[in-house]
Amino acid sequence: MATVLALETSCDETSVAVVRDRTVLSNVVSSQIKTHQPYGGVVPEMASRQHVENLNWVLARALEEAALDWDGIDGVAATCAPGLVGALLVGLTAGKTLALLHNKPFLGVHHLEGHIYASYLSSPDLFPPFLCLLVSGGHTSLIYVKDCGDYQTLGETRDDAAGEAFDKVARLMDLGYPGGPIIDKLAKEGDPHAFRLPEGQVSLPEGGYHPYDSSFSGLKTAVLRLTQKLRAEQQELPIQDLAASFQDAVARALTKRAIACALDYGLDTIAIGGGVAANSGLRQHLQAAAETHNLRVLFPPLKFCTDNAAMIACAAAEHLNRGHVSPLTLGVRSRMPLTEVMQLYQEAS
Ligand code: KG4
Numbered sequence: 001m002a003t004v005l006a007l008e009t010s011c012d013e014t015s016v017a018v019v020r021d022r023t024v025l026s027n028v029v030s031s032q033i034k035t036h037q038p039y040g041g042v043v044p045e046m047a048s049r050q051h052v053e054n055l056n057w058v059l060a061r062a063l064e065e066a067a068l069d070w071d072g073i074d075g076v077a078a079t080c081a082p083g084l085v086g087a088l089l090v091g092l093t094a095g096k097t098l099a100l101l102h103n104k105p106f107l108g109v110h111h112l113e114g115h116i117y118a119s120y121l122s123s124p125d126l127f128p129p130f131l132c133l134l135v136s137g138g139h140t141s142l143i144y145v146k147d148c149g150d151y152q153t154l155g156e157t158r159d160d161a162a163g164e165a166f167d168k169v170a171r172l173m174d175l176g177y178p179g180g181p182i183i184d185k186l187a188k189e190g191d192p193h194a195f196r197l198p199e200g201q202v203s204l205p206e207g208g209y210h211p212y213d214s215s216f217s218g219l220k221t222a223v224l225r226l227t228q229k230l231r232a233e234q235q236e237l238p239i240q241d242l243a244a245s246f247q248d249a250v251a252r253a254l255t256k257r258a259i260a261c262a263l264d265y266g267l268d269t270i271a272i273g274g275g276v277a278a279n280s281g282l283r284q285h286l287q288a289a290a291e292t293h294n295l296r297v298l299f300p301p302l303k304f305c306t307d308n309a310a311m312i313a314c315a316a317a318e319h320l321n322r323g324h325v326s327p328l329t330l331g332v333r334s335r336m337p338l339t340e341v342m343q344l345y346q347e348a349s
């Protein structure tokens with residue numbers, strides 16, 4: 001059993017958590033959404049500065065809520081890739097310093113491996129192999145989870161990530177930021193069949209479509225054209241119907257690919273991760289399709305879907321249990337494929 005204190009600062013959430021294997025002892029998250037809202041997106045320099053300002057009190061509160069002192073902590077972890085370089089550096093530097101100061105092993109964690117581990121926090125009976133549908137502001141991936149540190153990406157987006165598409169479509173309808181929750185709320189009052197929008201197929205050179213990859217730029221352009229046409233006709237935008245139709249197209253696209261992937265690879269469980277996992281349309285579509293095909297689908301609670309340090313600590317605890325530790329020379333990387341996760345570790349001496 002390993003008790004890990006982890007720091008997550010890869011984007012606009014400052015978070016520190018203490019996790020014992022799959023049990024969350026504390027998970028403090030300070031969101032910067034209000035800071036970035038006026039700019040319609042995350043401003044990297046402001047994100048780094050806010051992480052510096054907030055990290056100390058978030059850390060103090062996480063330790064206090066866990067009711068542990070440093071003797072009870074077996075290792076310190078921090079997200080080191082992928083993400084905003086300046087933001088990642090704040091958490092990584094703090095994590096390495098704490099590890100050195102308290103003489104604990106240090107572990108760098110891949111942010112997407114963290115999102116995969118979010119499912120373990122609420123499902124103690126979940127073990128590989130399974131399929132992870134990771135849908136966030138930066139990623140839309142179908143990942144075959146074979147073991148801790150052993151992942152194969154089977155499908156990806158060719159352009160915008162699902163969350164990015166929600167944010168961009170919300171912006172072009174002047175709805176505010178972040179767009180996902182706003183569209184989700186409006187969609188509840190709209191007709192998903194009001195507008196027939198493209199689902200975003202990725203063509204193959206030999207004809208036909210890629211079964212697991214998605215593309216959201218065509219869908220975004222279709223909404224743009226529709227709003228331009230309606231505005232030119234001086235019509236009021238039917239934002240509820242537009243939101244519902246757009247959300248339905250995204251949910252259909254993701255569900256179709258996830259189900260095809262699970263069936264083709266003989267995986268009976270689909271675990272969802274990332275901020276878009278909160279989407280009610282996606283949940284409904286996926287749940288219904290999974291029941292039809294006799295598959296199990298796991299939606300972690302919202303607090304573990306969006307960025308948080310508990311998922312990072314959970315991934316680190318599993319690595320620590322296997323004797324994996326990172327060197328204190330570890331740096332940050334803005335991009336890093338999941339297949340390279342094991343490069344972050346060496347066997348503990
Ligand atoms: O995982 P996350 O918190 O951050 C990273 O990108 O890593 O995901 C944030 C994304 C944003 O694009 C946001 O608009 C989207 O998740 N999101 C949603 C919903 N809640 C958050 N998208 C659709 N429906 C939602 N209810």
Ligand code: ZN
Pocket residue numbers: 111115136274306307
């Ligand atoms: Zn994330």
